[in-house]
Each structure stands twice: as structure tokens, then as C-alpha cells.
Amino acid sequence: MNEYADIFKALGDVTRLRILNLLLQAGKKLCVCEIVDALHLPQYRVSKSLALLKNSKLVTVAREGTWVYYGLNPELPPFFKAIFSLMKKHFQDVFSDDAGKIHSRLALRENGKCVIGFKCNEKK
Amino acid sequence: MNEYADIFKALGDVTRLRILNLLLQAGKKLCVCEIVDALHLPQYRVSKSLALLKNSKLVTVAREGTWVYYGLNPELPPFFKAIFSLMKKHFQDVFSDDAGKIHSRLALRENGKCVIGFKCNEKK
DNA sequence: TGCCTATATGCTCTTTTTTGCATATAATAT
DNA sequence: ATATTATATGCAAAAAAGAGCATATAGGCA
DSSP states (O other), rough: OHHHHHHHHHHSHHHHHHHHHHHHOOSSOOEHHHHHHHTOHHHHHHHHHHHHHHTTSSSSEEEEEEEEEEEEOOOOHHHHHHHHHHHHHHHHHHTHHHHHHHHHHHTBTTBBBBSSSSOOOOOO | OOOOHHHHHHSSHHHHHHHHHHHHHHOOEEEHHHHHHHHTTHHHHHHHHHHHHTTTTTTTEEOOOOOOOEOOOOOOOHHHHHHHHHHHHHHHTTTTTHHHHHHHHTTTBBBBOOOOOOOOOOOO
């Protein structure tokens, strides 16, 4: 199909937008349980959204032991890098709760690493 | 759902992206037959894409007699205006044929108005 | 080895989107 | 009216996306 359409399609979903926003606002790689906890969404849903974002090359993955960290792909074409910086700026207000939650969650890290699982089992 | 996700979804389709690109590169309102001609797509497909873009508030419509002109919505929120200017810049290369075609088509206008229908009946 | 925790994925059901065709509407001219 | 041209839209089939649940995999540790 078309590279640009595909990426816009990947952006056309609230869960995925919220995940990307977390990564943007946190400014660092996040592990899956941190995202699950911040978004209050079922784990399988977060994992599936992350899988799609990874297929679209928007995020990259790095496993560290049991934990898996996702980060924004630093090798994105300039066009989408520009869109990401727009999102970073504008989404602060749109998903403001999420940003707060991820920051409290990040405060629980030890030596910069996630050491707890997710406490949130809410089905939304 | 979510305003941003909805608009990204509207951008997640090649036909719609190509239409928006025409509007961006032309810098003026275009009538449906001009778009059909430039994109070499069936008329119903262009009309349906335009209808969706209109529902997403990305474009506006103005009928002038038999002809209907579509233009970029000047009242978009700043976030999407910014995305549009990114698209205008970057899509010049991506859909370069389209831009050439719409310019030759626009050369056929008289007094700034479209005076011919579409000559292209191609099914792709 | 076996168990626990973190994460991924297969499967099914449901909902949305896309595609194509045929037809409807709208405006103009005869 | 009727015909013609421009545009929109209803409908049905096909394809794709989303939601939920259950289960699989993978790594760490007893």
C-alpha cells in the first residue's frame, strides 16, 4: 500500500495514541507493565497495540530479562519525527491523566529499571 | 471516541491522502472532476473519500452550480494545521505525479473556474 | 526440574471499513 | 418537461480491524 497511509492508520486508534504519548512524555523506554499500569488497560490489549506499533516501525523493543522495554524508534523518517514532536507538545493536555500516572509509576523504578509488575487488573 | 484518533484514521488511506495532497499542492479549492482527473480514480471513489474527509472536518464544500468545490478547512485546530504543512512539504516527492497532473488540469480552467468534466474513466 | 511472573499470541466473535456497481440527486440548458 | 452533465449515495459482498478470553512462551529463581 503506502508507507504514509499505513503509519497514519497506526496512529488512528486511541490506545496506540495513548501509548505513544506515554513514550513521548516519559522521554525514555517504558516496560510493558508500566504502560499497563498507567493506562489502566488489560495487558493483552497493551501488548497487541505495542505489536502493531512495532510492525509499523514506530517503536522499538528491547528485552531485559523478564521485562520488555518499548521505546520510540529513533530512526523514523523526518516526517514522522516532526509529527511526534507535535504530538509531544499537544498531547500533554489531551491525555493529561496518563502523563501524571506514568510519572508516578516511574518513581517506583530502582536504578532506572522497573522492578514491580502491574498492579492494575482493571478491565476498564 | 477520540478526536485525534478519528482524524488520524481519516488520514490512514492512500486515496484520501492523495486528495489532501492535491488540495495542499494546488493551494486552492478543487472541483470533484478535477480531482478525479488528476488521480485517475473512479468518480464514486473520489466522492466517497471526499465525503469522509468532510465528515472528519478536514475539508469544506462549496457548490457552484453543477460543480462542487472542495477545499481544506481553514478552521482546523492548530495541531492538524501543523500536520498539513508538514504534508505539503513532504508529499511533494511522495505523490509527485499527482501534483503535475493537477497543475495541467488547472491550466484548463477559465476565469478561475472549472469548465470541463472529467475525461478519465479509468478504473484504476 | 518445576514454579512464578512478564509478555505475547492464537482463536473466535463482532464491528468497521473498503470496494464496486447501480442508481439517485442537483443544476443547467433545450 | 426532457436531456445532459456533475456529483452523491444506498446496498451488498469482501476485507480488515478490534475486543476478549484462554493459553503459550520466555526468563528468573527455588
